[in-house]
Amino acid sequence: MVMNDLQPILSLEDITNRFGATVIHENLNLDVNTGEILGLVGGSGAGKSVLLRTAIGLHKPVAGSIHLRAKQVGVLFQHGALFSSMTVIENVALPLFEHTSLSRAQALHLASLKLALVGLDQAAGARYPAELSGGMIKRAALARALIREPDMLFLDEPTAGLDPISAAAFDQLILTLSKALGLTVVLVTHDLDTLHAICDRIAVLSDKQIIAIDTLAKVAEHKNDWIQSYFHGPRGRAIIDKPPYSQHSSLTVEN
Amino acid sequence: MPDSSFVEYDSSKQSLQLSGSWTFENYLSIQKSLRNIPADNTIKTIDFSQLERLDLNTASLVAEFVSPSTLEKLVASTQQLNPHHRDIFQQLLRAYQNQQTSSSEAKQPWFAFIAQLGAWVSWQSYQFIILVNFIGRVLLTTLAVLPRPTRWRFTSWFFHMQQAGLAAIPIVALMAFLIGAVVAFLGATVLKDFGAAIYTVDLVAFGFMRELGVLLAAILLAGRTASSFTAQIGAMKVNEELDAMRVEKLDAVELLVIPRILALLIMLPLLSFVSTLAGLLGGAAVAIASLDISPTQYLSILNEVPLRHFWVGLSKAPFFAVVIAIIGCLEGFKVTNSARSIGEHTTSSVVQALFAVILLDAIAALFFMEMQW
Missing domain, CATH: 3.40.50.300 (P-loop containing nucleotide triphosphate hydrolases)
Structure with a gap:
């Protein structure tokens, strides 16, 4: 070790x-x-x-x-690279949907915690990336990078x-x-x-x-x-x- | 083996002992061990001393098991907590506070669809007003620009003539040729039974001169060019280029829309002509190859078709051109600030342009029939 x-x-x-x-x-x-x-x-x-x-x-x-x-590696791209067809919270939870056996509700719950951690509230989580400011996009992208505990x-x-x-x-x-x-x-x-x-x-x-x-x-x-x-x-x-x-x-x- | 159980509950001391590696790979196992602990109890202390690793996701399991507020007290009172783990718990507790202060959206009542219908109707009427407004702006700008040749954008105009017109010739010609052949086969199949196979030539000639020549060219342009106009202008909108133009006092309609409309205005009639010729050629190929009509015979029948049918067909081309260009450009301006929106408006521009072309053609057919042209 x-x-x-x-x-x-x-x-x-x-x-x-x-x-x-x-x-x-x-x-x-x-x-x-x-x-x-x-x-x-x-x-x-x-x-x-x-x-x-x-x-x-x-x-x-x-x-x-x-x-x-x-x-496990997390990446925060320069412009966030959030998937534009999903809401912010779905963006954050997507790695959990795809790579873990967590239920959808659990994944969304963990994603909303991560969003809260980076300072985004639930209202922001329900919005689409195009509706967020630059700073919020960065935060949401950081939450997505962190979701699988890299x-x-x-x-x-x-x-x-x-x-x-x-x-x-x-x-x-x-x-x-x-x-x-x-x-x-x-x-x-x-x-x-x-x-x-x-x-x-x-x-x-x-x-x-x-x-x-x-x-x-x-x-x-x-x-x-x-x-x-x-x-x-x-x-x-x-x-x-x-x-x-x-x-x-x-x-x-x-x- | 510390991995076998991550958490132990001592009911006499009402204390939880956390141990092992609380990493995200073990999330589900930890959750399971927590579920095995009887829920109806109050935790007085948590022993963190055996905890090797912790991350935010697993920390949230503890927090939700004892409730965040209890955890806050327990973390504050305990001495043997690794400072890194304390940081994790503190970050997490801050996150819970953030979450609590935000409100969730109200549920919609059952009759919400009436409101949605209303919103849809008002949205559609608004779209119509935008369209009319846009057409008005384009007309006014055109009137302002036309008498001043210094403000004509030749580079842009010729560029779009090449992109939308010249580059489309091969595909328009091929499509019209094939449709011409199909119409001839169709005519031959039906008319043969009446011993009137010779009229196949008239079918193709009338069909392509009056309707199909211009219609095929317009449909291809609606798919090919309306979408490209929308995507080009939409990408500029996303990139804030349109805002930059406004700031610099440049008129987006004059710079972007008018060259595109003029380019289509010139090119669609020419493409219609190409398309008509190719269609007649397709008909000729079938007639000569499988109906035993000689080329001279074919041409002499063609020669008897009054030329006005061709002009009737071609007279629709400018209208189609303007409609296609205006819809393509307007949808581009409607793009909001995301890549997804470009895709949506490109789809919508093609659908609208096709619909408008076919609707206009139907109205024109009625009109010409009533006028007996």
Whole structure:
């Protein structure tokens, strides 16, 4: 059991992805440790989403191997990817209908609990995805990703399009669930606040490779130009200079 | 073996002991063990110390067994609860609170269908008003645009002429050829008994010139082009492109609808002509191959058919074109913000366009008959 925990839950080895003549990833290596929250950052078009899809198995790499040791995986797609012909609660309960021997009533009951957990009420559950706001779609999609109690979650831009308050609440929800349930989380994000607040490690995707993977503080000190401008540009600086939420109290005590 | 029983009840202490791995794979077994415990009792304490793993789904089983409010007290009072498990219970209890504050919808009374019928009627009348309104807008915009050639959208117009017209020629021609052959066979079968097999040629000629040529082309366009107009405009609506146009003070009717209507207006008569020719050719193939009518004979019979029948048939094409284009575009504008809605409106646009074409054709047939044209 202990040995198992030390082994990375997901390892990508020498991954190469190519679309036509465009090389997206070249001999890319990435290990994700069990129980951590890993933030994946990179410029627009650097291939973050493609890497995520490769890890999940939705995209077959040209070369390289993927070892995924998670028993159950949950995915939150960038735009939610809720099935538009079903109500929200049916969307959440669908994996239970299809893959478990739970009765329909039981499945719907568990789904409504999951919806309540992510902050959606029953009225929202009875609606169709097209009738929900962007934030509600994200929450419903998270509920669907969580319904079968995965041990690993992949989140593609979980807080994109949310207001800062909802985004912070969403971050906090992911953090609490991940720590309570021992979930491993890989998230693609451009939200520096998310990186700062909940990520244990940051992986930087640039020049077709993971050029740095470490804690935020250490990655931010990396000499690479892109990393410097990302974390020390006008938007990045405000985040780097302030302590993360979780360490807030301990730091004030020290002062 | 901790897996054999997940929960034990000690009736003397009124205490539950949870043990083992409370994961989702064991959900049904845990539920079963909980059902074996007599329900009519009050739980004073829960011993969580033997609990190895817990997740939200299984935690909800405990919560519903002792009721969420009791669980809240028990979790607060216990000391030997793993902090991770405490977090799970707290998340879950918060979820129960969220659930309680939301209200469920009221049940509908038995006479609700009367209200539904009313709603349907008012919805349909509203749709009719939208249609009339849309036709009015299209007419006004057309009148405004026609005298100003600088505002004609040639690129878009020619693009749609190619898409809806040129690209449809092979399928229209093939369909009309086959129908022409079928009509000729049908005529031959019936007319042979009267020794009037020669009139098969007249049947095909009159049929295709007056009715079938234009009708077949219009039906194909209703299926092929109305649906594509709806899907194109609907996809733009979903992508908020129509809103962007409004913000930029661009008129969607002028940019999207008029080029499409004009394209069909030009192309449907041409396609009708192609379709008529192909139908006559199909009839000729059958007549020559199996009715022993020579090509010259066929052409000379054809030559005796008054040309006005052809003009009567072709005069319907512009009307069909406008109706098909307007229905296709309007259904596109009616799409709401989801992919599902595009599918629904595409279906509806094809059904409406087909229905409208056939209805118009029937009215026209009556009219032309009364006028003795």
